[in-house]
Amino acid sequence: NAGVTQTPKFRILKIGQSMTLQCTQDMNHNYMYWYRQDPGMGLKLIYYSVGAGITDKGEVPNGYNVSRSTTEDFPLRLELAAPSQTSVYFCASSKGLAAEGTDTQYFGPGTRLTVL
């Protein structure tokens, strides 16, 4: 059971380039999330999904796109990268919302992205 995996671990992009951050979970969780963490700050929600085919915006969605075609995968797409998108990106998943323990979010190890 690998939990939540993210690739790549590190990436440097040039301004205007695009890329996809991959996220996969093997816990059969319904909910998946993308966060970004700027230096010295807390995490901010970019997008989330409550199940395959269903996604919604979080606090800071501009400049990003997501899709959820399977329960396991939740890729995050950056179009036209900008220096303001330099950050550490975390993917997370949870089983559900209701009972204790099911709403615990399990986080991946993060992707450090630098846009120059």
Next chain:
Amino acid sequence: AQTVTQSQPEMSVQEAETVTLSCTYDTSESDYYLFWYKQPPSRQMILVIRQEAYKQQNATENRFSVNFQKAAKSFSLKISDSQLGDAAMYFCAYRSGNTGKLIFGQGTTLQVKP
């Protein structure tokens, strides 16, 4: 909109002593959940403790306990018998009852001195 505030950017504690990290939040909702997450230098986010707003009893997990003051909208974390491995950044987080979205505070960096 809900907000979470951690007013202590940095704290330090002597090994084996007790330390309390502060967190306040603002909400008009009645159904919500509160969390403390730990982020060591490895960057891995680890759940420390969870509290349901409808429960009056404070949550406890081994050396970690919370002081949940609902009327004051305060949710502090107490770490007893501090260990070197407790050194990390700690984040307070809020979740509305009907969504999975977490709202995080700015974090408190905890240093544990041997």
